[in-house]
Amino acid sequence: MAWDWQVFCKITTDEAQAPGCWAKGADVTYLEWMVHAWGWTLAVAAGAWVIAVTVGALVGTARTLPNSPWAVRLANAWVELFRNIPILVQLFIWYFVVPKMFPAMQQVPGFLLVVFGLGFFTSARIAEQVRAGIQALPKGQRYAGMAMGFTTAQTYRYVILPMAFRIILPPLTSESMNLLKNSSVAFAVSIAELTMFAMQMGEETSRPVEGYLAVTILYVISAFAVNRVFAYIEKKLRIPGFIVAGGTGGGH
Amino acid sequence: MGNLDLSFANWELISKFVLNGFYFSVALTAVATLGGVLFGTLLALMRLSGRQALMIPATIYVNGMRSIPLVMVILWFFLLVPLLTGRPIGAEWSAVITFIAFEAAYFSEIMRAGIQSIPRGQVFAGQALGMTYSQNMRLVVLPQAFRNMLPVLLTQTIILFQDTSLVYAIGAYDLLKGFVTAGKIYGRPEEAYLLAAVVYFVICYSLSYAVKRLQQRIAIVR
Numbered sequence: 001m002a003w004d005w006q007v008f009c010k011i012t013t014d015e016a017q018a019p020g021c022w023a024k025g026a027d028v029t030y031l032e033w034m035v036h037a038w039g040w041t042l043a044v045a046a047g048a049w050v051i052a053v054t055v056g057a058l059v060g061t062a063r064t065l066p067n068s069p070w071a072v073r074l075a076n077a078w079v080e081l082f083r084n085i086p087i088l089v090q091l092f093i094w095y096f097v098v099p100k101m102f103p104a105m106q107q108v109p110g111f112l113l114v115v116f117g118l119g120f121f122t123s124a125r126i127a128e129q130v131r132a133g134i135q136a137l138p139k140g141q142r143y144a145g146m147a148m149g150f151t152t153a154q155t156y157r158y159v160i161l162p163m164a165f166r167i168i169l170p171p172l173t174s175e176s177m178n179l180l181k182n183s184s185v186a187f188a189v190s191i192a193e194l195t196m197f198a199m200q201m202g203e204e205t206s207r208p209v210e211g212y213l214a215v216t217i218l219y220v221i222s223a224f225a226v227n228r229v230f231a232y233i234e235k236k237l238r239i240p241g242f243i244v245a246g247g248t249g250g251g252h
Numbered sequence: 253m254g255n256l257d258l259s260f261a262n263w264e265l266i267s268k269f270v271l272n273g274f275y276f277s278v279a280l281t282a283v284a285t286l287g288g289v290l291f292g293t294l295l296a297l298m299r300l301s302g303r304q305a306l307m308i309p310a311t312i313y314v315n316g317m318r319s320i321p322l323v324m325v326i327l328w329f330f331l332l333v334p335l336l337t338g339r340p341i342g343a344e345w346s347a348v349i350t351f352i353a354f355e356a357a358y359f360s361e362i363m364r365a366g367i368q369s370i371p372r373g374q375v376f377a378g379q380a381l382g383m384t385y386s387q388n389m390r391l392v393v394l395p396q397a398f399r400n401m402l403p404v405l406l407t408q409t410i411i412l413f414q415d416t417s418l419v420y421a422i423g424a425y426d427l428l429k430g431f432v433t434a435g436k437i438y439g440r441p442e443e444a445y446l447l448a449a450v451v452y453f454v455i456c457y458s459l460s461y462a463v464k465r466l467q468q469r470i471a472i473v474r
Contacts, residue, residue, distance in 0.1 A: 084456035085449045086414040093449055097442045184321035188420060195323050208331055220319045
């Protein structure tokens with residue numbers, strides 16, 4: 001099979017080759033379209049990441065609170081709800097059902113709905129890791145906080161969370177990479193991200209292999225970049241003598 | 253609140269549209285689990301073999317699969333398998349091959365952790381009894397590794413069941429597609445999505461509850 005990488009220099013609306021692979025005016029080449037699609041993928045993933053980490057940290061912490069059984073129950077219910085429904089179904093509900101049930105949501109752009117869908121889905125997984133990280137700390141840490149006369153909030157702020165955060169960094173790394181990969185599901189609700197681009201370009205140009213290959217490489221590069229950023233953070237925050245246990249297996 | 257009408261959800265709809273999809277999702281999950289664990293164990297043994305010729309390809313395969321989104325893997329296989337075999341195989345068979353190949357990478361990581369969790373002394377004891385490598389693996393290491401990793405393997409199977417919904421990308425007729433089709437035909441797509449969510453939730457929640465119970469029972473035994 002012969003490669004045809006020139007296909008990326010084609011203008012999407014006609015068969016013409018754009019000089020320098022970058023079309024002028026309102027036209028776009030497939031290369032330009034792909035770069036935009038990469039931007040959408042990164043934007044969806046970044047937006048969802050902010051929501052996932054914020055909500056995940058709150059919910060995960062709530063699950064470990066002493067003397068607040070209702071907060072624990074509510075947080076557990078949150079995790080079970082968002083963890084036991086496939087991401088694709090959750091996206092459909094955010095994109096199609098929520099605007100219909102709540103007319104006020106019809107003004108919200110589809111991109112944001114997808115960000116919420118992916119963010120909440122991932123928040124359940126991060127909450128699980130935060131809970132595990134907090135519970136992995138020796139009980140004595142909590143008692144030490146109490147013995148110092150700290151309130152629960154202070155114990156969490158000064159004793160538990162700083163340590164738990166470092167414990168969950170390795171699983172948080174792989175979950176962030178998972179989030180980036182899961183953003184590919186947004187193709188199903190017509191977000192112009194990389195997977196959507198790969199499918200569309202494959203259909204329009206009859207050169208799907210080139211398109212898939214380019215998109216796959218962009219995903220790998222993006223995931224690797226996330227991995228390196230987290231490795232850097234982990235290194236910067238490492239406390240000498242405090243050995244962090246790595247996460248194992250599971251998840252996508 | 254908008255106007256939801258769930259009255260269209262009767263037995264006729266379920267038996268006509270949803271059941272076929274449900275059977276396919278379950279079959280895909282079962283086949284991909286069995287095939288994935290089988291090939292995953294082989295990949296794990298390759299990576300732990302200590303031989304470069306086996307370790308390097310297995311490592312590349314596992315890390316490669318794990319760094320690509322599942323949707324892209326599904327699209328790739330749907331594109332490439334007919335090119336390689338020379339004839340179209342249909343979305344359903346393509347999905348089966350894809351999920352076995354993809355899940356093998358994830359199961360191999362679980363099995364690798366499981367094998368590594370077995371104390372070295374167990375292997376030495378097998379060797380001291382004069383067992384060959386394959387006897388040692390078959391009779392000493394793998395049974396314990398499977399047992400240790402059973403909850404994780406089952407949890408991965410639940411994730412796998414959820415992920416089968418992604419065959420939407422190539423139009424295979426699974427549980428989700430059954431609901432989507434029914435929703436279209438009855439003109440009630442939103443309600444169909446909600447019903448799909450409820451069904452997936454009930455299945456996955458019960459399964460993960462069962463896994464949790466199993467985990468506790470295993471924990472008491474040891």
